[in-house]
Amino acid sequence: MIALPEVFSASVTALRRNKTRSMLTALGIIIGVAAVIAAFAVGAGANKSIDEQISSFGSNFIMVFPDRSARSTTGVTRYLTYDDAQAIAKEVSGIDAVAPMINLSAVLIYENTNWETSVVGSTSEYSYVQDWSLAYGRDINSSDVRQGAKVAVIGATVEEKLFPGVSAIGKSIRVNKIPFTVVGVYEAKGLSAMGSDQDDFVLVPLTAAQRRLVRWRTAGRIGNIYIKGVSMTALSYIQNETEALLRERHKIKPGEPDDFAVRNVSQMLEARRKTTTIMSMLLGSIAFISLVVGGIGIMNIMLVSVTERTREIGIRMAVGATERDIRMQFLIEAVVLSMIGGTIGIMVGVAAGYALASFTSAPPIFTLVSILLAFVFSAMVGVGFGYYPAYKASLLNPIDALKYE
Numbered sequence: 001m002i003a004l005p006e007v008f009s010a011s012v013t014a015l016r017r018n019k020t021r022s023m024l025t026a027l028g029i030i031i032g033v034a035a036v037i038a039a040f041a042v043g044a045g046a047n048k049s050i051d052e053q054i055s056s057f058g059s060n061f062i063m064v065f066p067d068r069s070a071r072s073t074t075g076v077t078r079y080l081t082y083d084d085a086q087a088i089a090k091e092v093s094g095i096d097a098v099a100p101m102i103n104l105s106a107v108l109i110y111e112n113t114n115w116e117t118s119v120v121g122s123t124s125e126y127s128y129v130q131d132w133s134l135a136y137g138r139d140i141n142s143s144d145v146r147q148g149a150k151v152a153v154i155g156a157t158v159e160e161k162l163f164p165g166v167s168a169i170g171k172s173i174r175v176n177k178i179p180f181t182v183v184g185v186y187e188a189k190g191l192s193a194m195g196s197d198q199d200d201f202v203l204v205p206l207t208a209a210q211r212r213l214v215r216w217r218t219a220g221r222i223g224n225i226y227i228k229g230v231s232m233t234a235l236s237y238i239q240n241e242t243e244a245l246l247r248e249r250h251k252i253k254p255g256e257p258d259d260f261a262v263r264n265v266s267q268m269l270e271a272r273r274k275t276t277t278i279m280s281m282l283l284g285s286i287a288f289i290s291l292v293v294g295g296i297g298i299m300n301i302m303l304v305s306v307t308e309r310t311r312e313i314g315i316r317m318a319v320g321a322t323e324r325d326i327r328m329q330f331l332i333e334a335v336v337l338s339m340i341g342g343t344i345g346i347m348v349g350v351a352a353g354y355a356l357a358s359f360t361s362a363p364p365i366f367t368l369v370s371i372l373l374a375f376v377f378s379a380m381v382g383v384g385f386g387y388y389p390a391y392k393a394s395l396l397n398p399i400d401a402l403k404y405e
Contacts, residue, residue: 018305022337025301028294029341029381030348033374035287037349041364042356043280047273049362060096060232061129061265062239064088064225064246067258078250078259082206082220087249088227092241094234099126099226102209108202109174110162117158118201119175121209127153127186129228137169137184140205148207152180155199156188173202178212180204235264291377294341295385298334302389306330306396313396327394334386335379342378346371 016022066080085100102121107114120126124141127134137153144151152173159168168182180202189198210216229238239262246260306313313326353364 021301022340025297026294026337026341026344028290028297029338029378030294030345032287032290032292032294033342033345033378034349034352035283035290036374036377037346037366037370038352038356038364039280039283039287040370041349041353041366042283042362043276044365044367045353045357045362046276048365060229060235062227062229062235062242062262063265064227064242064260064262065223067261079221080223080225080260082222084246084249085222085225087245088225088242091245092238094230094238094241096228096230097125097129098228099123099129100206100222100224101126101226102206102214102223104209104214106176106202106213108158108162109177110171113162115158115161117155119209119213120201120203121206121213122203123206126203126226129226132189133187135185135187136167137182139184140203144205145207147205148211149205150178150180150208150212151183151205153184153186153203154182155186155201157197157199158202159185175202175204176213180208239264291381294338295381298337298382299385299389302330302334302386303392305333306389306393309393310396313393317396323394326396327390330390330393331383331386334390335382338378338382338386339375342375345378346374349374 064080064084066078080100082100085098089095089098099122104119104121105116106119107116122140123145124139126132127139134153135156139153140151143149152175154162154168154173162168162173163171168185171182172179173182174180186199186203192198204213206222210221227238227242229235242262243258246262247258250259252258316326350366353366357364
């Protein structure tokens with residue numbers, strides 16, 4: 001019996017004699033392993049960003065928003081109103097704060113500088129519900145909302161773009177050509193878990209936004225309602241009571257669909273998590289198919305190699321190589337080929353993971369477990385698909401093999 005190192009050396013030498021064919025054979029393994037690594041990394045990164053979003057919103061956060069697809073029996077689409085928000089705050093127990101709001105995009109102008117940003121029209125409760133803290137100045141108050149005052153609190157990014165190196169307090173900015181006075185600046189929060197700039201916005205009183213910026217025909221119309229519960233355990237009760245109250249206020253009959261939706265942050269982000277999981281499973285399926293195809297490719301090439309090297313096998317047997325030696329040589333060739341593909345696949349997968357993550361703004365997470373699993377699985381593919389050609393080679397008759405031309 002020939003020593004294992006000698007068998008291994010012979011296997012590597014055989015692969016090096018056919019470098020191009022060996023690399024093409026390993027291509028299926030490379031693609032499969034790369035897909036596995038990328039799928040796991042992007043999926044793990046997306047799930048982590050979702051968990052961070054849940055933490056940033058707060059586990060006791062609820063959003064109410066209109067369902068544009070739903071219409072009443074009269075065929076008229078209903079909207080949420082400021083009165084809806086007030087009714088929720090007064091009649092639903094377990095609520096800490098309610099913030100009705102309007103969202104729109106606007107161009108800000110200060111002197112010769114323009115900046116396009118998001119404008120939020122809301123009440124004094126908005127900062128509390130969203131957990132915003134002031135860097136300096138003051139926040140929107142109830143008096144501003146009652147009077148429809150043209151005042152604004154700006155995020156750190158807006159301050160940086162419009163007022164670099166100077167205080168923004170007391171300065172007049174134009175929001176879609178309407179003048180507003182800056183009364184406060186929020187502390188910077190930085191990027192969200194999904195990569196969006198949380199500091200690029202302006203808060204103005206809800207009534208000022210309704211009268212000056214959107215001018216909707218429906219009196220008191222708003223976009224969304226943010227609710228902060230006293231605790232996470234109260235969320236289910238708050239959701240049920242809010243839905244019942246709004247159905248009553250909107251005169252929705254039994255059996256008719258809601259013209260609004262009530263979701264807590266966990267529900268909203270769980271839907272996103274499911275989408276991420278489905279995408280990871282899809283990539284995983286593609287990876288599995290690629291690995292199987294790669295394994296079949298290894299088997300085919302190894303069978304061809306056995307036929308091409310029949311005379312070589314006969315000579316090795318004639319000088320003392322056993323069936324086990326021949327079997328081990330071809331099996332090692334298949335495993336080495338597969339593991340080379342796996343190693344390259346891991347490197348390609350890491351690069352692909354970062355490339356895919358650039359579209360999701362969630363950094364990929366590469367774990368040692370996923371890399372080791374991919375490496376081990378590629379070796380198993382080599383063993384599984386390389387065994388039959390190795391077994392076939394070991395059964396060759398030395399005399400017949402020596403006669404083979």
